[in-house]
Amino acid sequence: MVDICGRHLVTSTFWMRRKQCLCVLPLMIVLYLVLIQYTVWNNHKSINHQTKQTTPQNNGVTMTAIPKVLQLFGKYNTARITTSGMPYNLTQVTERRPNMTPITSDYHKNHFITINVMGRLGNNMFQLAALISCAKRLHFTAFVSPNQELDSYFLVSITSDIKLTNEKTFFEQTYAKYDGNIERLDTSYNWTLFGYYQSWKYFYKDEDLIRRSFEFRPNVSKTASQFVDGFRDKHKTIVGIHVRRGDMTMQNNEMIGYTTAPLSYINKSMNYFRDRYNDTFFIICSDDITWCKENIRGNNDTAFSNFNNPGTVMAMLSFCDHVIITSGTFGWWAAWLAGGEVVYFKGFPRPGSNIDKGMSREDYYPPQWIGME
Numbered sequence: 001m002v003d004i005c006g007r008h009l010v011t012s013t014f015w016m017r018r019k020q021c022l023c024v025l026p027l028m029i030v031l032y033l034v035l036i037q038y039t040v041w042n043n044h045k046s047i048n049h050q051t052k053q054t055t056p057q058n059n060g061v062t063m064t065a066i067p068k069v070l071q072l073f074g075k076y077n078t079a080r081i082t083t084s085g086m087p088y089n090l091t092q093v094t095e096r097r098p099n100m101t102p103i104t105s106d107y108h109k110n111h112f113i114t115i116n117v118m119g120r121l122g123n124n125m126f127q128l129a130a131l132i133s134c135a136k137r138l139h140f141t142a143f144v145s146p147n148q149e150l151d152s153y154f155l156v157s158i159t160s161d162i163k164l165t166n167e168k169t170f171f172e173q174t175y176a177k178y179d180g181n182i183e184r185l186d187t188s189y190n191w192t193l194f195g196y197y198q199s200w201k202y203f204y205k206d207e208d209l210i211r212r213s214f215e216f217r218p219n220v221s222k223t224a225s226q227f228v229d230g231f232r233d234k235h236k237t238i239v240g241i242h243v244r245r246g247d248m249t250m251q252n253n254e255m256i257g258y259t260t261a262p263l264s265y266i267n268k269s270m271n272y273f274r275d276r277y278n279d280t281f282f283i284i285c286s287d288d289i290t291w292c293k294e295n296i297r298g299n300n301d302t303a304f305s306n307f308n309n310p311g312t313v314m315a316m317l318s319f320c321d322h323v324i325i326t327s328g329t330f331g332w333w334a335a336w337l338a339g340g341e342v343v344y345f346k347g348f349p350r351p352g353s354n355i356d357k358g359m360s361r362e363d364y365y366p367p368q369w370i371g372m373e
């Protein structure tokens with residue numbers, strides 16, 4: 001997608017600031033029209049993957065203020081759903097969510113909530129977590145239209161092609177900032193969530209449920225756990241390090257606030273764990289492992305992972321005791337799944353940048369995580 005300020009964002013996790021964007025609302029509507037066509041033609045496979053992944057914009061639209069946009073989103077959604085060949089099996093959708101006890105069975109069968117899955121894995125996980133937690137609170141049935149990536153990594157699937165009627169769309173107000181309006185959805189409608197929902201506050205009350213929802217498929221977790229277990233015999237504490245570089249180093253992205261962590265941060269965060277635990281061993285993974293091998297001092301307490309498959313990398317990190325992250329939502333989720341101590345890079349997003357000004361750090365980074373620079 002294209003951001004409404006007209007710039008092509010390559011792999012962004014955030015939206016531009018509202019103020020700068022209000023002026024180009026008509027342009028945005030046109031862009032969405034183009035997008036809808038593009039999406040339908042491409043069987044909604046390509047937009048959010050690899051180099052073309054970007055975000056739609058928060059322009060402050062609400063559900064009622066701009067009916068035209070709402071209608072477009074509705075159309076977009078229907079198109080996504082009808083292109084699927086997956087059979088709809090309500091039994092499966094509800095059975096796999098044991099904690100979502102319906103008020104009555106009929107209620108559960110008639111109240112649905114879904115989300116437009118956009119971006120790559122880290123973003124998808126934020127979206128799914130917000131959806132599942134919201135559905136549980138409302139006693140709604142949650143589903144997403146077919147998403148091959150999520151279904152290929154995780155056991156639990158809520159994929160379905162239900163066609164909703166009487167549907168409304170909820171837009172989060174700002175990226176990476178908790179929007180409490182999500183707690184006040186009118187239950188006389190079906191709902192589609194739209195946005196990135198990059199905050200632990202959307203789902204922290206349902207941690208167990210979310211963890212179960214992100215249980216890896218055995219074919220994904222097996223190689224990952226074998227790799228980590230290979231170091232467990234010899235070392236007490238395993239710390240995973242995710243070094244995000246790739247798209248974060250591109251000039252356009254750097255301008256608006258995306259960053260990569262400097263070596264001094266990686267060194268400092270490693271020393272934190274070395275001092276804190278006896279016999280710490282580090283497993284480093286990255287979208288630029290060559291850079292890591294050349295730059296991160298290979299003491300005898302460090303291994304590099306060559307896994308490329310995002311699911312395998314995520315699983316591998318989640319099996320570590322503790323995690324060090326740099327930038328991006330992928331590392332965020334790996335760290336959260338691991339469930340131990342997390343050290344994050346305070347410089348992401350770059351303080352004072354556009355992305356930084358639009359978000360809430362308190363909502364994005366869990367309070368118990370340790371920020372370092």
Ligand SMILES: *[C@@H]1O[C@H](CO)[C@@H](O)[C@H](O)[C@H]1NC(C)=O
Nearest residue numbers: 087088089090091092093095
């Ligand atoms: C739906 O899923 C349930 C549980 O997995 C299964 O028992 C049932 O046969 C499925 N129904 C259809 C129509 O496929």
Ligand SMILES: *[C@@H]1O[C@H](CO)[C@@H](O)[C@H](O)[C@H]1NC(C)=O
Nearest residue numbers: 151152153217219220309312
């Ligand atoms: C694991 O299994 C799923 C479902 O069968 C498949 O989609 C996926 O490609 C497999 N992944 C790997 C790494 O083999």
Ligand SMILES: *[C@@H]1O[C@H](CO)[C@@H](O)[C@H](O)[C@H]1NC(C)=O
Nearest residue numbers: 110163164165166188189190
């Ligand atoms: C939601 O959509 C389904 C499927 O179209 C429909 O049967 C149901 O009545 C709708 N629910 C509400 C609350 O309108």
Ligand SMILES: *[C@@H]1O[C@H](CO)[C@@H](O)[C@H](O)[C@H]1NC(C)=O
Nearest residue numbers: 263264265266267268271297
């Ligand atoms: C890494 O940390 C050690 C210990 O504090 C320090 O001696 C060394 O200079 C640091 N190296 C870098 C590249 O920051």
Ligand SMILES: *[C@@H]1O[C@H](CO)[C@@H](O)[C@H](O)[C@H]1NC(C)=O
Nearest residue numbers: 236237275276277278279280
């Ligand atoms: C680390 O090892 C030292 C010396 O063997 C021991 O006194 C200390 O309790 C150990 N600390 C932890 C956290 O295991």
Ligand SMILES: *[C@@H]1O[C@H](CO)[C@@H](O)[C@H](O)[C@H]1NC(C)=O
Nearest residue numbers: 234235279280281299300301
């Ligand atoms: C790693 O190297 C240091 C310094 O040479 C040594 O003290 C330590 O025992 C080594 N650790 C392992 C696990 O080999």
